[in-house]
Amino acid sequence: MNEPENDHQGCDLRTRCGFYCDFAQRKSAVWQSMIRNYCEGTNFSLCARRIFFTRTGNCAPVDMTPIGTLPKELFDDLLRQD
């Protein structure tokens, strides 16, 4: 599958991405850092979710973040943060 187009203003998959839709409004520095660096920044081409989508054509698993799949305990802990 070809790499999706982007507008150089971050990832063009934002409106279709569950991670972005769920976490863009959270206040946690962890989530904000990922959103800023990947979804709205220049590192979107390195995003694990984006790579998964371009390789498989399917949405990434819910526990996959831009930096990859986190251990369940860490992911569950981070999920509780705003």
Ligand code: SF4
């Ligand atoms: S998580 Fe990845 S695929 Fe989703 S919007 Fe951010 S950069 Fe794009």
